[in-house]
Amino acid sequence: MPIIQAFWAIIRRDLLLAFRRRAEMANPLFFFVLVVTLFPLAVGAQPNLLRAMAPGVIWVSALLAALLSLDSLFRSDFDDGSLEQMLLSPHALSILVLGKIIAHWLVTGLPLLLVAPLLAVFLGLPEQAMGTLWLTLILATPLLSLIGAIGVALTVGLRRGGMLLSLLVLPLYVPVLIFASGAVDRAASGLPVGAQLNILLAMLLSALVLVPLPTAAALKMSVN
Amino acid sequence: MENSQHVSLQASELSCFRDERLLFSELSFSLQAGEVLLLEGANGSGKTSLLRILCGFREADAGELYWCGSKIADSSYYNDMAYVGHADGTKKELTVLENLKFALALGSAGKYDIEQALDKVQLAGFDDNPVHTLSAGQKRRLSLARLLITHNLLWILDEPFTSLDRQGIKLIESLMAEHIAQGGMAVLTSHHDLSMADLNLKRIHLQACQ
Numbered sequence: 001m002p003i004i005q006a007f008w009a010i011i012r013r014d015l016l017l018a019f020r021r022r023a024e025m026a027n028p029l030f031f032f033v034l035v036v037t038l039f040p041l042a043v044g045a046q047p048n049l050l051r052a053m054a055p056g057v058i059w060v061s062a063l064l065a066a067l068l069s070l071d072s073l074f075r076s077d078f079d080d081g082s083l084e085q086m087l088l089s090p091h092a093l094s095i096l097v098l099g100k101i102i103a104h105w106l107v108t109g110l111p112l113l114l115v116a117p118l119l120a121v122f123l124g125l126p127e128q129a130m131g132t133l134w135l136t137l138i139l140a141t142p143l144l145s146l147i148g149a150i151g152v153a154l155t156v157g158l159r160r161g162g163m164l165l166s167l168l169v170l171p172l173y174v175p176v177l178i179f180a181s182g183a184v185d186r187a188a189s190g191l192p193v194g195a196q197l198n199i200l201l202a203m204l205l206s207a208l209v210l211v212p213l214p215t216a217a218a219l220k221m222s223v224n
Numbered sequence: 225m226e227n228s229q230h231v232s233l234q235a236s237e238l239s240c241f242r243d244e245r246l247l248f249s250e251l252s253f254s255l256q257a258g259e260v261l262l263l264e265g266a267n268g269s270g271k272t273s274l275l276r277i278l279c280g281f282r283e284a285d286a287g288e289l290y291w292c293g294s295k296i297a298d299s300s301y302y303n304d305m306a307y308v309g310h311a312d313g314t315k316k317e318l319t320v321l322e323n324l325k326f327a328l329a330l331g332s333a334g335k336y337d338i339e340q341a342l343d344k345v346q347l348a349g350f351d352d353n354p355v356h357t358l359s360a361g362q363k364r365r366l367s368l369a370r371l372l373i374t375h376n377l378l379w380i381l382d383e384p385f386t387s388l389d390r391q392g393i394k395l396i397e398s399l400m401a402e403h404i405a406q407g408g409m410a411v412l413t414s415h416h417d418l419s420m421a422d423l424n425l426k427r428i429h430l431q432a433c434q
Contacts, residue, residue, distance in 0.1 A: 009326055010326075084307065
């Protein structure tokens, strides 16, 4: 089917672009690692304090790293006219947009997933919480890309949309932060985390369905 | 190109405001297969705005567009048109070939394959060059090559001759003449006077309303 071909083509293109611009793309990951490693230096090497703070520190850093990477989602396409060409494609824009969001997650979310356990060990997060940390990252980093996509699509046409983007997106990120860091926290104290994980999964599934359409509509408005 | 006789683009009573300023109103025209529409007018008279309305990027403040007799939203319009604007729509980090392959994936295959199209716009041999190494005129040729590899009947071109040399202009004119002869149509803005005498040319002169 042509639409599926277009969907894969867009993922492939964005991954290739990310590879060619790897220095730029590694920025959010560096930011994530830096923030987490700076914390122990600032609060002092107190193992108990760091262990208690670990879920929060990792999740706040992951969230800010995701926010930092959002602008690159549609910015270059908007600037060089590729977005106009995507709008003119006979294929549904929402499917193409979903392809872009998935590529964005593969480039910015997946590396966090690989680095985070290492940083968690470094902060002294108990071993029993590792699995939960992974699960929350798997469920919630795509959620950050999806929610962010709506905000970027709305602000990409504005010259200085950065501030507005944070204002739009951060309130929507807060529930993700609460449930994700809450789950890791509970796991660290040996409590059940099923409820939090289920809510994150529900949010992810509804975002997968609900995000592409308004994002496509917002992009149409921005190109105007 | 079957049914090319019945293909038509019709605009009825379009009007467009920009920042409270009326650019044009009650603009009607129709374009049949084999015709070229040249939009003329001073800077800021609304040529690009009209093209963006034709592309569907902007909504006209009044009026309606029809493709083959039905409203463009209900027709195969987006399958049949192609647009080359001020922005090239190519990725400068990707090679010429990668850019064209992506353009092909977004649309459906047209008259020429990628190699033939590059030959036509005299970019043969540049397949593996990243686009940022091309000159401005070569980038323009590349975005015009996109018109050749995808299926389309209507070309919408915003200043297609910018940054092209004299030979490049001739080349684009001959490609356009070929497209028209095969039953295609084109809408373009240009400050360069078209030198094609045998072309079925319509002109609209937009005058800035105060």
